Amino acid sequence: xxxxxxxxxxxxxxxxxxxxxxxxxxxxxxxxxxxxxxxxxxxxxxxxxxxxxxxxxxxxxxxxxxxxxxxxxxxxxxxxxxxxxxxxxxxxxxxxxxxxxxxxxxx
Numbered sequence: 001x002x003x004x005x006x007x008x009x010x011x012x013x014x015x016x017x018x019x020x021x022x023x024x025x026x027x028x029x030x031x032x033x034x035x036x037x038x039x040x041x042x043x044x045x046x047x048x049x050x051x052x053x054x055x056x057x058x059x060x061x062x063x064x065x066x067x068x069x070x071x072x073x074x075x076x077x078x079x080x081x082x083x084x085x086x087x088x089x090x091x092x093x094x095x096x097x098x099x100x101x102x103x104x105x106x107x
Contacts, residue, residue: 004065018059020048025073034069038076045081061091 005019024040025032045062052059066074078094081087 001065001070018052018057020045025070030069034072034076037069037073038080041073041077042080042084045077046084046086049086059090061093062087063093063095065095 001021005021008017008019022041022044024044025037029040030037045064049059064074064078066072074094078087078092082092
C-alpha cells in the first residue's frame with residue numbers, strides 16, 4: 001500500500017488529499033485475525049481523524065482500500081466506524097480486493 005500512497009501523493013496536492021497508511025497491522029500482527037486487525041485499523045483511523053480536527057482540518061470523504069485479507073480487515077473496520085457513528089458526516093467508500101469466498105472462510 002505504500003507504493004499506492006506514494007503514487008497518489010504525486011498526483012494530488014497534500015491540502016486536498018490526506019493519505020493514511022495504517023501501521024498497526026504490519027509484520028506479524030497480520031496473523032491476529034480480522035476482528036483484532038479491524039479494531040486496530042478502526043482505532044488508528046479514529047485517532048488520525050481526531051488529530052486532523054484538532055489542527056482545524058475537516059475530512060469530508062473517507063476511502064478505505066485493502067486487498068486480500070486487508071480487504072476483509074477494511075470491511076470490518078468500516079463496520080466498527082459506522083457503529084460508532086463516525087461515518088455519519090462522511091462520504092465513505094471501501095475498495096476491497098477480497099472475494100466473498102474469503103469472507104465466508106473468515107467467519
